[in-house]
Amino acid sequence: MARKRSVQARASTKGRSTGGKTRKRRTRGRKKEPLLRWPSLDTQLDILGVLLVGVGLVTGLSMLSPQNATIISAWLDGLALIFGWGMVGVPFLAAGLGIWLIARRFEFAPAVPWSRLLGTLLLGLIGLGTLTLVAEWEDPAMAAATGGAGGLVGLAVLRGLRLALGTWGALVGLVALSLIGALLTLELSLAELQVLLAQRRDRTPPAPEMLVEPALEPAPPPRIIVNNTPIEELSPEQGAEGQPQPKKRGGKSPKSRTGSARPRAPVADEVAQPPIVASANGFDWELPAWQRILEDVDEQDLNAQDIRRKVRIIEETLHNFGLPARVIEVSQGPTVTQFGIEPGFVVKRVRGEERRVKVKVSAITSLANDLALALAASSIRVEAPVPGRPFIGVEIPNEEKNVVSLKGIMETTEFQRIKSPLRVALGRDVSGAPVVAALDKMPHLLIAGATGSGKSVCVNIIIASLLCNNHPDQLKLLMVDPKMVELVGYNGIPHLIAPVVVDMERVVATLRWAVKEMERRYQLFSQVGARNVQSFNEKAVVKGEQPLPFIIIIIDELADLMMIAAEEVERLICRLAQMARATGMHLILATQRPSVDVVTGLIKANFPAR
Numbered sequence: 284m285a286r287k288r289s290v291q292a293r294a295s296t297k298g299r300s301t302g303g304k305t306r307k308r309r310t311r312g313r314k315k316e317p318l319l320r321w322p323s324l325d326t327q328l329d330i331l332g333v334l335l336v337g338v339g340l341v342t343g344l345s346m347l348s349p350q351n352a353t354i355i356s357a358w359l360d361g362l363a364l365i366f367g368w369g370m371v372g373v374p375f376l377a378a379g380l381g382i383w384l385i386a387r388r389f390e391f392a393p394a395v396p397w398s399r400l401l402g403t404l405l406l407g408l409i410g411l412g413t414l415t416l417v418a419e420w421e422d423p424a425m426a427a428a429t430g431g432a433g434g435l436v437g438l439a440v441l442r443g444l445r446l447a448l449g450t451w452g453a454l455v456g457l458v459a460l461s462l463i464g465a466l467l468t469l470e471l472s473l474a475e476l477q478v479l480l481a482q483r484r485d486r487t488p489p490a491p492e493m494l495v496e497p498a499l500e501p502a503p504p505p506r507i508i509v510n511n512t513p514i515e516e517l518s519p520e521q522g523a524e525g526q527p528q529p530k531k532r533g534g535k536s537p538k539s540r541t542g543s544a545r546p547r548a549p550v551a552d553e554v555a556q557p558p559i560v561a562s563a564n565g566f567d568w569e570l571p572a573w574q575r576i577l578e579d580v581d582e583q584d585l586n587a588q589d590i591r592r593k594v595r596i597i598e599e600t601l602h603n604f605g606l607p608a609r610v611i612e613v614s615q616g617p618t619v620t621q622f623g624i625e626p627g628f629v630v631k632r633v634r635g636e637e638r639r640v641k642v643k644v645s646a647i648t649s650l651a652n653d654l655a656l657a658l659a660a661s662s663i664r665v666e667a668p669v670p671g672r673p674f675i676g677v678e679i680p681n682e683e684k685n686v687v688s689l690k691g692i693m694e695t696t697e698f699q700r701i702k703s704p705l706r707v708a709l710g711r712d713v714s715g716a717p718v719v720a721a722l723d724k725m726p727h728l729l730i731a732g733a734t735g736s737g738k739s740v741c742v743n744i745i746i747a748s749l750l751c752n753n754h755p756d757q758l759k760l761l762m763v764d765p766k767m768v769e770l771v772g773y774n775g776i777p778h779l780i781a782p783v784v785v786d787m788e789r790v791v792a793t794l795r796w797a798v799k800e801m802e803r804r805y806q807l808f809s810q811v812g813a814r815n816v817q818s819f820n821e822k823a824v825v826k827g828e829q830p831l832p833f834i835i836i837i838i839d840e841l842a843d844l845m846m847i848a849a850e851e852v853e854r855l856i857c858r859l860a861q862m863a864r865a866t867g868m869h870l871i872l873a874t875q876r877p878s879v880d881v882v883t884g885l886i887k888a889n890f891p892a893r
Contacts, residue, residue: 335377337381339373339374342377343374343378365435367436368432369433399467402464402466402469406461406465411437412444413461414437415434444457571750573693577693578690579690596658597622597624600654607629608627611674616681616711616714617711619681621677626643647667664678692710697716697717698717705722725892726864727870727889728890729886729887729893731877738873741873742871746760750776750778758835759833760835761780761793766843791848797863798859800834800868805862805866815866833869838873841872841873842881856886860886860889
């Protein structure tokens with residue numbers, strides 16, 4: 284028992300000693316808090332900003348006051364001795380720096396890059412040196428000592444340049460350094476500066492050529508479209524074997540589906556003279572009479588004999604494979620003719636009962652190669668089903684392709700119905716209906732296609748549509764043509780902001796200028812409370828000011844630009860695509876290869892019209 288009690292006593296003594304060590308360790312680990320806590324770095328910067336604003340205000344007001352206190356007078360004398368006449372900018376510099384320090388953590392605080400700070404500092408030093416150089420006093424040292432010219436700082440800059448470059452070299456150095464400072468401060472390059480100068484340069488239009496045209500003939504009738512009409516109702520007189528006959532102008536056109544008919548807008552016997560609008564550049568511009576200058580192309584109509592032959596072949600081929608069907612519609616396009624096939628019914632025995640079951644669409648589409656073999660066609664395309672229509676479309680290439688004329692599309696009611704100034708003609712669809720659109724509704728366009736697919740023709744048609752309907756003060760074009768063959772022919776037209784950019788090194792500078800122009804327009808909108816360019820122009824017209832023109836940026840062959848500066852080009856294009864719509868600026872990109880490395884995910888997401 285005595286031994287057991289001694290063991291328990293040692294254990295309790297050990298526990299007490301361990302607890303005492305733990306308390307000592309905890310006491311040693313605690314740090315003493317300082318009696319005075321120093322403000323954080325953000326608070327220090329805020330205090331410094333308030334002090335700088337106060338110094339700037341006191342200095343500026345003291346310069347305007349004829350009498351000042353002793354300390355203020357000594358402060359002003361010191362500034363005059365150091366900066367000379369440049370002391371006038373000290374209050375603005377101090378107050379601006381203080382305001383930036385105070386607002387640096389707010390959302391509206393502007394991000395000032397180091398290049399702008401360096402450029403501003405360089406301009407200030409060169410300005411002080413220039414003031415010392417052109418001072419009225421004969422001795423610059425005396426002028427600096429009396430508080431005039433550029434002060435001691437200007438004297439040091441001027442003497443340093445003279446010692447390093449000589450008298451005439453100092454003059455050249457002042458000019459060169461001032462230009463460098465301006466480029467750094469404005470974040471401009473020489474190419475962008477050239478674009479700005481070219482934009483403000485007055486252009487004189489070329490002498491108009493005398494156009495001698497014969498009297499216009501009435502517009503030809505629209506092409507024949509056989510819609511929802513049994514093929515047997517076509518009379519043999521509608522066409523002879525192998526020779527298509529033009530449709531009589533007084534005849535009745537067959538029933539057509541919505542959007543398939545192509546009536547043209549009424550054209551007067553004598554085209555009205557387009558209005559002459561006074562331009563802000565000092566010359567009068569006359570909108571071109573596109574009814575006279577654009578050529579009209581005769582379009583071939585359908586041949587009834589050829590129609591019945593192809594319809595019979597299609598129905599017999601499907602019937603031979605056990606798929607009854609009937610052709611109920613024929614629509615001719617410029618390059619293909621679409622045959623509308625309505626699937627028939629087959630009789631199947633289900634659980635001992637005979638039922639009529641409609642032919643599956645997949646069964647007809649699987650016979651595309653058999654139909655092409657029977658029709659002796661190079662290739663056919665099966666569209667199953669045609670959107671919005673209860674039949675399957677089989678598109679067969681035409682033996683003779685029709686030429687789609689720009690005049691024919693611009694004369695249609697679909698084109699005339701669009702009231703937007705940025706309406707463009709794109710062509711005709713597979714059924715021959717005109718395809719027109721408004722560029723401001725897209726709002727950006729991506730055109731892709733291999734060589735020979737009509738990509739360049741589409742770009743030129745869009746440009747021609749815009750030029751025929753817009754005055755140079757209403758529309759401005761900015762073109763980039765790395766291949767130097769597609770768009771250089773437009774050089775000299777007054778709609779161009781600058782000559783067509785063909786130098787790859789100037790493309791990035793051109794896109795930067797476009798971004799700056801977009802930001803400038805947003806600043807103008809905020810000043811007058813406008814949401815977009817349309818509302819701004821309405822307010823500008825009421826005030827008697829010059830409205831802002833639309834700007835269309837056309838880039839041909841995007842792949843060449845992405846190989847030179849992919850990240851910079853992608854960033855600038857995406858910024859324009861995201862924000863430039865409201866400012867009246869729209870992008871048209873063309874490329875042969877729309878792969879991921881050319882049309883990146885960000886670019887594709889911002890170009891809904893393709």
